[in-house]
Amino acid sequence: MSQLEGKTAIVTGASRGIGRAIAIELARAGAKVALVYQNNEAKAQAVAEEIAALPGTAIIVKANVGVSAEARAMVKRVADEFGRLDILVNNAGITRDTSIKKMTDEQWEEVIQTNLNGYFYCMSAAIPFMTEQKSGRIINISSMNGQVAAFGQANYSASKGGIIALTKTAALELARSGITVNTVSPGFTDTDMFSEVPEKIQEQIKGRIPLGRFGKPEEIAKAVVFLAADADYITGQQINVNGGAFM
Numbered sequence: 001m002s003q004l005e006g007k008t009a010i011v012t013g014a015s016r017g018i019g020r021a022i023a024i025e026l027a028r029a030g031a032k033v034a035l036v037y038q039n040n041e042a043k044a045q046a047v048a049e050e051i052a053a054l055p056g057t058a059i060i061v062k063a064n065v066g067v068s069a070e071a072r073a074m075v076k077r078v079a080d081e082f083g084r085l086d087i088l089v090n091n092a093g094i095t096r097d098t099s100i101k102k103m104t105d106e107q108w109e110e111v112i113q114t115n116l117n118g119y120f121y122c123m124s125a126a127i128p129f130m131t132e133q134k135s136g137r138i139i140n141i142s143s144m145n146g147q148v149a150a151f152g153q154a155n156y157s158a159s160k161g162g163i164i165a166l167t168k169t170a171a172l173e174l175a176r177s178g179i180t181v182n183t184v185s186p187g188f189t190d191t192d193m194f195s196e197v198p199e200k201i202q203e204q205i206k207g208r209i210p211l212g213r214f215g216k217p218e219e220i221a222k223a224v225v226f227l228a229a230d231a232d233y234i235t236g237q238q239i240n241v242n243g244g245a246f247m
């Protein structure tokens with residue numbers, strides 16, 4: 001039997017990049033997966049078809065996780081449709097990079113709304129279902145840049161550092177309900193988000209990574225599947241998957 005047979009999962013931001021890889025790996029491990037996307041329905045549908053071909057089970061759900069009502073309705077819809085909710089992977093994230101001197105309120109708020117408030121809305125909506133089941137696995141995707149200074153990313157770094165703090169408090173509060181909460185923090189990973197970084201800067205960054213290359217989305221996904229399937233006694237922790245870029 002596959003490790004996650006009978007389990008159900010929500011992965012936000014599953015139409016592309018790291019979320020896509022996480023959804024596929026969870027499905028490969030046997031979980032039924034809800035793929036949450038914001039705009040790219042065709043890409044989300046393509047991921048669902050890839051999962052169906054494994055074979056596996058996936059549904060696609062459109063929601064802006066930065067809008068409380070949409071995030072909460074999405075979680076309820078998935079729990080109702082699957083009949084239970086075992087795993088929540090908060091992964092959807094955005095960047096609006098610029099120096100603090102130039103950063104507008106809108107750029108600050110948009111990032112915090114999606115990357116931090118969105119994680120809270122989804123967690124908050126998932127907790128009642130998991131509490132009733134007396135079990136749950138919440139995995140929050142943060143970033144290396146939630147732990148180190150990153151020029152031009154004050155909004156992003158604040159959101160990602162906030163996720164690490166949120167994870168620890170949630171882990172403490174939810175442990176008695178059988179729910180574990182952990183963070184996976186990717187380093188520079190080959191996705192659309194990272195492709196926005198100018199090529200010259202990418203080369204400089206690569207030169208500073210001890211393992212000498214960028215991460216693959218699948219390598220982040222493996223850490224998530226480990227936490228979902230094999231980590232019963234791990235909570236409030238953070239796994240850095242970054243090729244040694246930050247130790």
Ligand code: NDP
Nearest residue numbers: 013015016017018038039040064065092093143189191193
């Ligand atoms: P991508 O830009 O490749 O994909 C972002 C995903 O998030 C898409 O599926 C997008 O949906 C979805 N999304 C964005 N905003 C919302 C929203 N408001 N509501 C619902 N879904 C939304 O990102 P990555 O795969 O690179 O990043 C995934 C996570 O990993 C993020 O949290 C990021 O901060 C983190 N990370 C990434 C690193 C990297 O180097 N790539 C490094 C460290 C952390 P749609 O397709 O519909 O637009």
